[in-house]
Amino acid sequence: MNTSNERRLLVVFALTFGYALIQALGGWLSGSLALIADSGHMISDAAALLLALIAYRIARKPADATRTYGFHRIRVLAALANGASLLILVAWIGWEAISRINSPVEVLAGPMLVVAVIGLLVNIIGAWTLWSGNRDDGNLRGALLHVIGDLLGSVAAIAAAIGIMLTGWTILDPLLSILVALLVVKSAWGLVTDSIRVLLQAAPRGLDAAAAEREIAQLPGVLEAGHFHAWTLMDQTCVATVHVTPQPGTDALALPPLVAQWLKDQYAIEHVTVQVDPPGGLIQASH
Missing domain, CATH: 3.30.70.1350 (Cation efflux protein, cytoplasmic domain)
Known part of the structure; x- marks a missing residue:
């Protein structure tokens, strides 16, 4: 069953990471900060999917004479680096969003809408792929939650693009980018704090x-x-x-x-x- 789940995660990782790159390019070409912010969100989820894939591989790798616990902490270090880089990305998005609110820039709502719709379709495929797997698997369940979050982000981007097309209010783009950034900072901060707790060998949560x-x-x-x-x-x-x-x-x-x-x-x-x-x-x- 783990082999089947691993294949599902690999497919969804490829879809998520590939679309994140397309979304970043689309955001740059259309001038949409919201798409760039959501691409950061999807990259964070792609990293989470990659860590889940690594978990399956590490579980099959035996410990040796010098690494008696095996290579499990590599995942923790990767999660810490991932979370720290995302916090830097969030800081840039926040700074850029404030600048755009004060000095609005043109946003090509049409290309923005096209890219967002493609993202919605990608996330629907990813969610269905994971939903049809073994949801008793913690790795798979966590990955599914990430993909559902991406799906909601795509819905929000579509709403913003339509709003800009109907009203011309380009301020919707930086406002949405701040909303997406808040979603990113929540998951990134959780990665950083959880990783630090593990590296400091703190007691497990809920244990006095x-x-x-x-x-x-x-x-x-x-x-x-x-x-x-x-x-x-x-x-x-x-x-x-x-x-x-x-x-x-x-x-x-x-x-x-x-x-x-x-x-x-x-x-x-x-x-x-x-x-x-x-x-x-x-x-x-x-x-």
Whole structure:
């Protein structure tokens, strides 16, 4: 099933990236900043699709002696670079839009409309291609959301082109470009912040490390728990380590699987390392 989904993503990536280049060229020729802004939005989505494709390839690539976690963080670095470059693009679009509001320029609404309609058709094909795949696949579901966002952007560009043709209000173009830029900055900022969280090995969202440590200490057979750490390896793959001390009479070997299963059930953490310390060991380790 992953092979089928990978092919679908590859087709949609080619359509999205190819049309983004056409849209940027059309925006430059027609003078439409809105088309250029939406091309930036589509490039961001093409990058997201590319990262999803890389995920499938990386999943098949085994770890080696020097990269024991494999090459998963390459995706994080790519996402960070993608988000940072998009924020720079948004800053330029915002500056240019303000300039055009103060000093309007001519926009060729006809070519703008043609390019926007082509974009709508491309996005409809892409959405249908992904919709007919396995929507239980997180990669595919995320890609579908991106394409739907592009589809809505094309609808907005069509509305602006028609509005300019009917009213002559070229100010609609920079106003729409600001709206599209806001959509871009939202996704770009999310990429940057999520990437930084992963690279800083912050605790996964929704996990309170101190509370989790206290709850582990309440598990049957556990006397003490400490030095709990959890971080995101990539996407939803999380890793955790913790030290525990067994209660008197408790089989120390029974605690690692108990704690690991509890963390998996409570926080969906699949990779857990549990160190069993003798009584007083946690106090000594803290010093």
